[in-house]
Amino acid sequence: MLCASPLSVTVIRFGEARRPQQNYDRKTTETLLGAHCNPKPAMETEVAVAATVRALHQIFAAVWVGATVYVTVAVLPALRDGEGSSEMVGRLTSRFTAISIVSVVVLLVTGGHLAGTLYTFESLIETTSGNLVLVMTALWLVLAGVLHVATSKLDGEGAVEKTADDAYAWYVVGSLLGVALLVNGVLFAYF
Numbered sequence: 001m002l003c004a005s006p007l008s009v010t011v012i013r014f015g016e017a018r019r020p021q022q023n024y025d026r027k028t029t030e031t032l033l034g035a036h037c038n039p040k041p042a043m044e045t046e047v048a049v050a051a052t053v054r055a056l057h058q059i060f061a062a063v064w065v066g067a068t069v070y071v072t073v074a075v076l077p078a079l080r081d082g083e084g085s086s087e088m089v090g091r092l093t094s095r096f097t098a099i100s101i102v103s104v105v106v107l108l109v110t111g112g113h114l115a116g117t118l119y120t121f122e123s124l125i126e127t128t129s130g131n132l133v134l135v136m137t138a139l140w141l142v143l144a145g146v147l148h149v150a151t152s153k154l155d156g157e158g159a160v161e162k163t164a165d166d167a168y169a170w171y172v173v174g175s176l177l178g179v180a181l182l183v184n185g186v187l188f189a190y191f
């Protein structure tokens, strides 16, 4: 225990707390601590991969939800007042679509990796944090669908004021779902 780095200990303790129902925690701890006393590059790589995946998950969650909220509260009100051209709306929606597509994919891949490494099928069903993962996955799917419709409406036929008006309610729902997803993420710290 004395020769473990603070990072290793944090990662190990986090894992142990999250998987009380699994049997290999002590073994994992001993293996990891042993690895640090007698460093094995593979273990350090495992920790680096876990930290990178979690960081990517958080960054893309923040960027996706942040972009959605910004369009809702800052961009759409101006467009609804007629400030902006169809060309500008086209550029805006194509950039937003790119952010959304990349975020959807990165969140699925990193979320899948987190779920696969931190949970078993049983713990997804039987524990509160496992249920939170399932809720997160469902909300991810709904949010992707809502934002797809929202962007299509904004980029639709007609005057900018009208398309922005049509899209507004969808972006409001998208923002609320996005914030709910971030709150869902916070809850993992307590369950």
Ligand code: HEM
Pocket: 018, 054, 057, 058, 060, 061, 062, 064, 065, 107, 108, 110, 111, 112, 114, 115, 116, 118, 129, 133, 136, 137, 139, 140, 178, 181, 182, 184, 185, 186, 188, 189
């Ligand atoms: C297929 C979709 C997704 C899956 C499978 C998934 C899965 C996960 C898993 C397994 C965790 C770690 C839970 C734990 O620490 O026990 C997590 C954390 C988190 N997720 Fe997701 N997630 C998905 C989509 C999203 C989306 C769309 C957002 C927000 C827009 C999001 C935001 C977060 C946040 C903020 C955390 C907390 C990160 C941390 O504490 O380090 N996730 N997710």
